[in-house]
Amino acid sequence: MAVNLPLPVASELKPVAGIRLGHAQAGIRKSGRKDVLVIALQAGTTVAGVFTKNRFCAAPVQICREHLATHQEGIAALVVNTGNANAGTGEPGYRNAQTTCSELAKLLSVNAQQILPFSTGVILEPLPVDKLVAALPQAIANLQEDNWYNAAEAIMTTDTQPKACSRQVTIAGKTITFTGISKGAGMIQPNMATMLGYLATDAKVSSALLKKLTVEAADASFNAITIDGDTSTNDSFIIMASGTSGLEIPETGPVYEEFKKVLIEMSQALAQMIVRDGEGATKFITIEIVGGKTTAECQQVAKAIAHSPLVKTAFFASDPNLGRILAAIGYAGIADLDVNGVQLWLDDVWVAKNGGRHPDYQEADGQRVMKKAEIKVKADLGRGQASHTVWTCDLSHDYVTINADYRS
Numbered sequence: 425m426a427v428n429l430p431l432p433v434a435s436e437l438k439p440v441a442g443i444r445l446g447h448a449q450a451g452i453r454k455s456g457r458k459d460v461l462v463i464a465l466q467a468g469t470t471v472a473g474v475f476t477k478n479r480f481c482a483a484p485v486q487i488c489r490e491h492l493a494t495h496q497e498g499i500a501a502l503v504v505n506t507g508n509a510n511a512g513t514g515e516p517g518y519r520n521a522q523t524t525c526s527e528l529a530k531l532l533s534v535n536a537q538q539i540l541p542f543s544t545g546v547i548l549e550p551l552p553v554d555k556l557v558a559a560l561p562q563a564i565a566n567l568q569e570d571n572w573y574n575a576a577e578a579i580m581t582t583d584t585q586p587k588a589c590s591r592q593v594t595i596a597g598k599t600i601t602f603t604g605i606s607k608g609a610g611m612i613q614p615n616m617a618t619m620l621g622y623l624a625t626d627a628k629v630s631s632a633l634l635k636k637l638t639v640e641a642a643d644a645s646f647n648a649i650t651i652d653g654d655t656s657t658n659d660s661f662i663i664m665a666s667g668t669s670g671l672e673i674p675e676t677g678p679v680y681e682e683f684k685k686v687l688i689e690m691s692q693a694l695a696q697m698i699v700r701d702g703e704g705a706t707k708f709i710t711i712e713i714v715g716g717k718t719t720a721e722c723q724q725v726a727k728a729i730a731h732s733p734l735v736k737t738a739f740f741a742s743d744p745n746l747g748r749i750l751a752a753i754g755y756a757g758i759a760d761l762d763v764n765g766v767q768l769w770l771d772d773v774w775v776a777k778n779g780g781r782h783p784d785y786q787e788a789d790g791q792r793v794m795k796k797a798e799i800k801v802k803a804d805l806g807r808g809q810a811s812h813t814v815w816t817c818d819l820s821h822d823y824v825t826i827n828a829d830y831r832s
Contacts, residue, residue: 427708427797427817429700432588434573438601440624442466442666446566447578450559452552453507453545458578460556462563463502463622464532469666470631471499471540472638474646476659482511483521484541485658491525491537497631500538502662503528503563504579504620505545505556506607509658512548520553527557531564544581544607544620544658576605579620583607587697593686596679598671601626602686606694608651608659608701621646621661621694627683628667633675637687638663645691650730650816651702663687699815704822707739708798714811715765715804721758722805722812728756729801729814736819739799744790746775753803765806771799 448460465471473492475485491499503524510517525539543551566574576586590603608619629637642661665673673683700708711729716722729735729752738745749768754761768776771793775785793799 426584426697426701427705429585429587429697431585432573432576436590437570437572437588438590438592438603439569439572440601440603440664440666441569441626441668442469443624443664444567444569445571445575446563446568447571447574448559448562448566450505450552450555452505452555458574459506460559460563461502461504461575461578462528462560462567463504463575463664464564464567465500465502465664466666466668467500469499469664470497470629470634471662471664472631472635473540473660473662474638474642475661478659480512482509482543482547482658483513483517484510484524484543485660486518487521487525488540488542488660491540495535495537498535498538499540500534501528501532502540502542502622503560504542505551506543506579506581507545508543508549508551509545509547510543510551511658513550517551520551523553524556528560531560540662542620542658542660544579572603572605575622576607579605579607581607582703584701587694587701589690589693589697591686591690593682595627595682596671598669600669600671600683600686602690604690604694606698608698619646619659619661619695619698621691622664623662623687623690623694624664624666625687626666626669628670628672629665630673633673634663634665637684640684641688641691644688645695646698648692648812648814649695649699650727650814651699651705661691696815699817702817702823704820704825705817706797706820707818709739709816709818710798710800710813711816712800712802712811712813713805714802715767715806715808716810716812717808719810719812721756721807722810723814724758725753725756725803725805726812726814728752729803730816733819736816739794740818740820742791742794744770744787744794746770746790749801749803750776753805758805761805761807767804767806769800769802770794771796
């Protein structure tokens with residue numbers, strides 16, 4: 425079960441004018457389930473994306489980068505398949521991704537370079553491209569603006585539930601809609617992971633500004649989550665701006681700041697859903713590092729804590745063995761860290777003061793917090809004013825079971 429993650433309600437997912445979504449059942453890995461998604465974009469929609477930093481990136485990621493580099497202002501559609509990652513498939517995999525683009529382009533009467541392909545699933549297995557192509561007409565027949573819930577289901581792999589959210593805000597007197605979906609439950613860590621995120625808005629945003637905002641939103645959200653420390657081959661986060669609301673976002677000023685704030689909040693909501701639905705997760709954990717010299721070193725410490733199997737298993741067991749957190753801070757790689765300046769809190773409980781156990785700390789207080797489904801770890805490094813927050817989950821028996829049986 426996901427940690428405090430209610431199912432999205434289809435009727436509450438607001439359509440974004442100019443964005444249509446259609447799904448199909450191709451039987452790529454399992455029959456009888458939605459496993460293909462097409463997102464068709466109105467002409468003039470701007471698109472930006474960030475992708476995995478894994479050097480073994482999948483063929484669809486390579487093609488997405490190429491097509492965005494040359495057709496960012498003319499992207500006509502996105503196509504997503506689940507069940508097969510088309511990664512580690514060499515030149516044949518690249519050709520299969522190209523075929524997917526060209527076949528969808530024919531059906532939509534556009535150029536193949538105007539299509540962005542995405543895949544997620546098992547690595548090192550050939551993509552059954554014939555099944556994927558055969559399902560495209562069905563997905564196109566299903567295209568409609570009010571189809572976000574089905575779209576969220578169509579991109580799931582080991583997710584236990586669809587992930588989606590929607591929000592409408594008034595900016596400069598105009599109602600702006602934001603709706604997005606995400607997927608992912610394992611092989612998740614900062615710098616993107618085996619996750620997909622798609623966020624659409626009807627604001628008008630220039631290509632250059634949208635690219636900048638997408639990077640900033642990713643760094644504050646999808647690049648700030650981790651489940652198991654593995655960076656996947658296929659991760660992608662895409663923002664689409666149809667411009668149908670009539671509100672053009674400037675590069676600076678109050679309208680820009682308000683739009684950016686909502687965009688980041690939506691991105692964080694979608695990213696945190698992935699952690700809440702982490703494979704086998706029973707705890708949702710916020711790790712906030714403050715008092716660093718730089719944001720980078722705060723991120724370094726947060727990741728050391730979040731990736732520690734000893735820390736994560738202690739959270740699963742509700743065991744306040746909190747010396748494991750101090751150990752992770754110590755080995756995070758800050759060579760000149762003065763441990764005598766480090767403070768540590770578990771929610772409202774001050775655990776470590778000036779590098780040692782707080783004289784008033786009682787293990788019963790730590791255990792009280794550790795039993796909660798949502799927990800905050802805060803560490804002050806006592807070195808400066810920088811900070812960084814990462815979201816993670818615990819490591820349970822079920823995580824091992826799910827990944828041991830993944831290909832079964």
